[in-house]
Amino acid sequence: MAAATKDKTTCPVCATAEIVCGKWTILIIRDLAAGRSRFCELERSLQGISPRTLSLRLKALEEEGVVARKTYPEVPPRVEYVLTPKGRALLPLIEDMRAFGREWLGMKGDIDTACAPVEAAA
Amino acid sequence: MAAATKDKTTCPVCATAEIVCGKWTILIIRDLAAGRSRFCELERSLQGISPRTLSLRLKALEEEGVVARKTYPEVPPRVEYVLTPKGRALLPLIEDMRAFGREWLGMKGDIDTACAPVEAAA
């Protein structure tokens, strides 16, 4: 979701929406918070996402300062993504969504991570 | 934003995301909570939205049980949209978004409604 293209600069809600929009964004943040940090891990937990999309989202998130990227110059290239404080500040939002889903949408599963089972939530 | 097309039924976060996604959805809910209830009011507060989109979103929200619609069989047709308890349950989410926007995005304006000035927030 996004928002008014006009004066979004004055609207905290709109601005936040702009960041969180995108089909996978929230899920990526959630999985990052859940401990997954590597590209392929996310690719697996967010099963169904294309590497392209994951890459794009991750990059956008990085530019927004929500995610930090650490590259390890090793032989088998390794990269880890972690939430920045700013990214962590988004977690309450996710908590609310989870609470809402459970309370009003009948999603009783306590492991929302079940959205993409990574072996029963790592 | 949306989510895994596969097992979203088990993921509260995904499911909620599905509802809240869409460029204007959150804003509509916010404005509804802010007191605006008529079609044209929303059209004005969400300046920039097309009647088509507003109509579509409102309908979707209604079908999801987030918004209730009251029609007044009067001469100048009047319709009022109000948040249902379920819709109200989404407010904390918006509050968090607002808080995030203010704290991390520099949106100091306390009236996020400023997103679409309806005469200085009704």
Place this chain on the structure above:
DNA sequence: CAGCATCCGCCGTGATACTG
């Protein structure tokens, strides 16, 4: 005022294949 119908364009997303 409320809102539907139609047409159209954009962008996010998916699929697939290839590279460092």
Place this chain on the structure above:
DNA sequence: CAGTATCACGGCGGATGCTG
């Protein structure tokens, strides 16, 4: 493993115009 390049599709949302 960790991406990037390309191609193409689909749906959301915008613009306009019409009806009840």
